[in-house]
Structures are given as C-alpha cells and as structure tokens.
Amino acid sequence: MPIRSIRAVVALSLVAGLAAGAAGAAGTLSLAQSPGPRASSGGADRAALEALLAERPVTPTGVTRQFDLAVRRASWELVGGVRTDAVTFNGTVPGPTIRVTEGDTVEVTVRNELDEPTSVHWHGLHVPNAQDGVAGITQDPILPGSTFSYRFVAPHAGTFMYHAHGPRSREQIDRGLAAPFIIDPPGADPIAADREFTLTIGNWMAGDGMAGMDAMSMEYSYFTINGKAYPDTAPIVVDEGDLVRLRFVNPSQTIHPMHLHGMDMAVVAKDGEPLVEPQRLNTLDIAQGETYDVVFRADNPGTWLLHCHDLHHASNAGVEPGGLIVAVTVRPKGSPGQPPAGASAAPGGTPPAPSASSAPTMGPDMTSGPGMTSMPGMNP
C-alpha cells in the first residue's frame, strides 16, 4: 500500500467517500476502502459512517478502580549525568500507567502540588463532558494546593494516554506530565501477544543554556522513551518465536517515524481503535497525540534497533547515538532460559501466554488492585 502513514488511511477512508470527485485519492489508497470496525461494508455513505461512529455498548463490570495522582516537580535524569527539572505525576516520567478493564468505573483524585494551575485530560476516552479535564472549558483549573476528582466508566478497550490540559499544558507536557492509559477488553485479548511493552515518547529542552527557554522557540535537545534517552533506554528482550506487542504513546510535540530493524511490524490499532486490515511495515509515523499498537514476530535472532528515523531525535544534544533508540534483543531458541527446540510443539507443554494485563510493561504501572501499584521494569 503506497502510504507512509496509517493516519492517511484512517483520514481518507472517510474523506474519499465524502468528497465528490475523490477518485484520485481512492485510486491511490486502496485501503481507504476499508470499512471501519463496526461498518458492515466499504464505502462511506451516511449509513456506513454512522455505523463506523456508533458507540459500542459497554457492560459495566461493577468494579471501581481508584487512583491518586500528585502533580509535582521533580529532578529527572534523562540520560547518565543529564538532569532536568520535570513536572511529574507522582514523581516519575512518564507518569504511572493507569490500566483498567473496559466497563470499570475509574476514580482519579488529582492533587496539584505545583505553584501554577493544571488539569488532567483523558485523551481518547469518551467521558462525560465535565470529566474531560480542559481547564477553563469543562472545569475550573486545579489551583495550587487543591484537588479535583475525576470519575468515569472506562469506555472502550485500547491504548490511550492522559496528560495536562491546563493553561500551562504545553510546558507541563514537555516536562513530563503525561502517561499511558490502557483499557483491556472485557474478555480475552484477541491479539494474545506473548510479550508486551509500552513506549511513551518525550521531547526535552535540557542541558547547558536551555533552562527557561521557550520550548517552541528552538529545537528540542533530548528525546526519551519512558523517560530515558539512549543508551539508558530500557532494552526489549524477547525470545525467538514470541509475538511481541508494542504500544506506542506520543504525547510529545513532534512526529516520530519509528523504524524497526530486522523484522517487520504489523500495525493493529491506531488511537486505540483496531484496524480492520493491519498494515505490515518497518517504519511508522507517530504524530503528536497519537497512539499505535503494533506487533512483530521475533523470528530473527540478534540485537536490533528500534529507533526514530528523524535522526536528530536519535541524538543527545546533537551527539549520536542517543535519544529515541531502543535495543531489541531476540534470544535464539535453545539459549539459556529458552525451552528446548520442539518443546513448544508438545501438546500441553507450552506454558500459557501471559494475558495482556499480566504481560510486562515498560515503565511504572498502576495495573493491579486499587490505588497505586508500581510495576517493576520490563523483562523480569
């Protein structure tokens, strides 16, 4: 499919049918004819669009999940020896992953420990208007020293995020005030990946002479995945044969074409929404505010790179290599810790794959039990 970005498919699947004389677009983007996950057929007449956009019924689980977030400043080490002033949820960058099941009631109490206002937006979630977290529009700003409690039902499974949306949101997000929000499906996850990692991207103005600079007035100098720049990014280590799911979350203010060496990826969801036709590719543009779920088959042993192909973003203060680079190690069959070859084919001999909710996730996580539970790093 001659596209660089799945975004184009999603956008044009609507546009192609809506715009009269859009034969050119439709002709060059064959996948633009793909129906949405709830549409019964291709095309974009009114009925198909309404089916595409219809809200799926969500069955309440009866479970209430409570989380406490403190918004506060912290010193954060981006890469060995380089520290910067961060604005954090609970002292970490990114903030803790909130992970619930579709239909759970979510209660989040946010305490503002900054000396400036803030608010928290649940990016991509269909919540009641008063819970959308836009200071000055849907609520009053959360003032310094005060708290605000959000409450909503987790509306649809997928990979989402939460981030600041107050009058200082641009700087607050650039300094780390964002985090993944993952909603698992009520039943078994159809992707059934063997391993799973969440990668949240950040851009930073940091280093000599950068303090206090307007983030939009010059280029960013450091780039992080889960709060760390290469070589301090946590490596991804999997076993040959694993189906590996990556959840990309981009609250940063720039586009990142993420490129995997040695193996192709299949894009299975954008902004939490499953794609009817997963797209196989090796480079995926991830724009501001987007999330993508991809899987790859770890069928090529060795240590490979997953990195941003805007190579300025693969440097630390201009020095390569750095920034958005993650080492991906595929351990060959038969290596220590691997079952002997053939064992996986024995009936009953294969340990069950971890469910999505129990699979390792990079970065701090709040996935189990009420309140905050830090999940240890990846690859236990």
Ligand SMILES: [Cu+2]
């Ligand atoms: Cu980039």
